[in-house]
Amino acid sequence: MLKATSTSETARCRTAGFTLVEMLVSVTLVLLLMTLFTAMFQMASNSMKTQRAIAENDQKVRRLTRILRADIAKRTMRRVQPFFPGESPDSSPTPFLNRQGAFYISTNNPNSGSDDILYLTIDARQTQKDPGTDPYFGRADQLVDRSPVNPDPTTLTGSPNQPELDDGFLTPNNTASSPAAEVCYFIRNGNLYRRVLLIRSPVSFAGKDLS
Secondary structure, eight states: OOOOOOHHHHHHHHTSSOOHHHHHHHHHHHHHHHHHHHHHHHHHHHHHHHHHHHHHHHHHHHHHHHHHHHHHHTBSBSSOOOOOTTOOTTTOSSOGGGBOSOEEEEOSSTTOSTTOEEEEEEETTOOSSOOOOOOEEEEOOOOBOOOTTOSOTTSBOSSSOOGGGGGSOSSOOSEEEESEEEEEEEEETTEEEEEEEEEOOOOEETTEEOO
16 A cells, blocks of 8 residues: 655655755865864974974073083183293293183184184183083094104004003093193084094103103
């Protein structure tokens, strides 16, 4: 037995789903929300990267400032005053100990800060500003015998006066230490460099001074 369907019931069945316009509007809204969320995420990510870069730069600046202050505190030339000809340490009103070593600043091109140079000698035993006395360490190569009578130029010298021994270790480790050094700050290709060259202070060996 067939059941007749009224016109109102048929209309309700036809309007139970979504129309094409409604689907397009929904998809557009979803895409718009996804675009907004993506933009917000990128902004938050860029902000975090910027804050991280600022924090890293601040840390590098603090490290550089600490190292530079330590070098300045350990400078050997406490008073930058040149020696005049014939000046005697006995009659000079300025002590020689406060003027030993070197202290040099060069701006080169005054319109550019990329070629400035700071050069000075430092000594860990200078404790006026910094009480620390830790020596400086650097690379050391073993000395070879380059005399004309030596057939092999790679043969080490027989003398125990080797930079390798300056750090107190009798076994070669390519490292030397000294309480004094030359320090130079300079810029190359936008990078700041600090070059340290040790001033030898040979240790005593077998009751003798190796210098």
